[in-house]
Amino acid sequence: MTATERVFSGVQPTGNLHLGNYLGAIVNFVKLQNVYNCIYCVVDLHAITVWQDPAELTRSIREVTAAFIASGIDPKKHIVFNQSQVAEHAELAWVFNCVARLGWLNRMTQFKEKAGKDRENASVGLYAYPSLMAADILVYRATHVPVGEDQKQHLELSRDIAQKFNNDFADSIKAHNLDPVFFPPPEPLITGPATRVMSLRDGTKKMSKSDPSDYSRINLNDDADAIAQKVRKAKTDPEPLPGEEKGLEHRPEADNLVGIYAALSGRTKADLLGEFGGGQFSNFKNSLVDLAVEKLGPIGMEMKKLAADPAYVDSVLIDGSNRARVIAAETMSSVKDIVGFIRKR
Numbered sequence: 549m550t551a552t553e554r555v556f557s558g559v560q561p562t563g564n565l566h567l568g569n570y571l572g573a574i575v576n577f578v579k580l581q582n583v584y585n586c587i588y589c590v591v592d593l594h595a596i597t598v599w600q601d602p603a604e605l606t607r608s609i610r611e612v613t614a615a616f617i618a619s620g621i622d623p624k625k626h627i628v629f630n631q632s633q634v635a636e637h638a639e640l641a642w643v644f645n646c647v648a649r650l651g652w653l654n655r656m657t658q659f660k661e662k663a664g665k666d667r668e669n670a671s672v673g674l675y676a677y678p679s680l681m682a683a684d685i686l687v688y689r690a691t692h693v694p695v696g697e698d699q700k701q702h703l704e705l706s707r708d709i710a711q712k713f714n715n716d717f718a719d720s721i722k723a724h725n726l727d728p729v730f731f732p733p734p735e736p737l738i739t740g741p742a743t744r745v746m747s748l749r750d751g752t753k754k755m756s757k758s759d760p761s762d763y764s765r766i767n768l769n770d771d772a773d774a775i776a777q778k779v780r781k782a783k784t785d786p787e788p789l790p791g792e793e794k795g796l797e798h799r800p801e802a803d804n805l806v807g808i809y810a811a812l813s814g815r816t817k818a819d820l821l822g823e824f825g826g827g828q829f830s831n832f833k834n835s836l837v838d839l840a841v842e843k844l845g846p847i848g849m850e851m852k853k854l855a856a857d858p859a860y861v862d863s864v865l866i867d868g869s870n871r872a873r874v875i876a877a878e879t880m881s882s883v884k885d886i887v888g889f890i891r892k893r
């Protein structure tokens with residue numbers, strides 16, 4: 549690791565955290581702590597791009613924070629905070645709104661999905677969401693961003709914004725004796741066997757917080773009974789499990805369950821199919837229930853404990869935001885100089 553390498557990622561405090569968030573993102577957040585300085589953010593400003601009940605939002609910010617801590621993120625060694633406590637995110641996002649082009653944002657598939665048919669009625673914030681995401685990352689000049697597969701396009705946009713800013717302001721950056729690559733293009737880290745966990749009801753749909761059916765996902769705070777029920781009810785097809793990975797092609801539900809098992813156990817899909825191939829789904833599912841309960845049970849329990857101590861959780865967020873703000877303010881001061889704003893020195 550060089551001194552300038554830094555990890556940043558964010559999770560929205562909306563609805564229940566599920567196995568997709570855990571395997572696609574949080575597990576990787578935990579691993580990266582050993583290699584990088586990490587900043588993990590509960591992105592409450594992103595959450596309000598669609599309506600959030602205020603009391604529910606407060607609860608949800610604490611819940612995501614609790615999930616980070618319960619999963620093994622160390623808020624003393626690294627930084628854990630909620631976005632709205634560091635005003636520089638919103639400030640830099642405005643500058644980036646003036647760097648990003650309408651044509652770029654028009655291509656964002658997440659906006660199209662979330663806005664749905666009634667696009668005229670979507671918030672302006674939902675449309676501008678990717679420039680705020682770029683600001684989150686670049687206000688810390690973070691170099692590595694662990695996310696699930698669905699965030700790839702947003703990361704590419706962040707890279708485009710960084711590059712255009714560096715180009716547009718190249719002369720000014722030089723005049724202020726700053727690094728010509730003022731914003732390093734952030735690299736996505738999309739790793740592990742479960743970068744896209746699918747719904748338990750439909751193997752062609754992403755597991756998501758907003759799916760109306762709770763049976764479509766395993767929530768991080770589900771108890772053992774709920775986990776068992778959901779896995780046993782998970783959609784499958786009538787064929788037995790194949791003996792090799794190739795046999796999972798065109799069998800999205802089977803592929804998804806094997807992928808989840810692989811990610812939770814740290815084993816490869818091939819290895820699992822060697823053990824379970826040819827056998828009944830029910831055997832495999834029983835074993836998956838045991839594994840999921842073993843891995844998620846302690847996290848759910850720790851989250852419950854933390855839910856009973858909101859003062860502690862809030863103190864983590866305040867401490868984290870105080871440390872984040874120092875880094876963000878420094879970047880923002882340079883950005884003001886680069887753009888040509890006048891500021892107090």
Ligand code: AMP
Nearest residue numbers: 560568569572573695696743744745755
């Ligand atoms: P969000 O809940 O949209 O804030 O997502 C938080 C993190 O979880 C992001 O890095 C997403 O890419 C990741 N994520 C969300 N849903 C899934 C899924 N079904 N499979 C894998 N990763 C996911």
Ligand code: TRP
Nearest residue numbers: 556557558559560591594681684
């Ligand atoms: N857009 C991400 C999601 O919906 C959350 C997010 C906001 C994020 N800002 C970020 C992720 C910065 C990584 C880096 O999942």
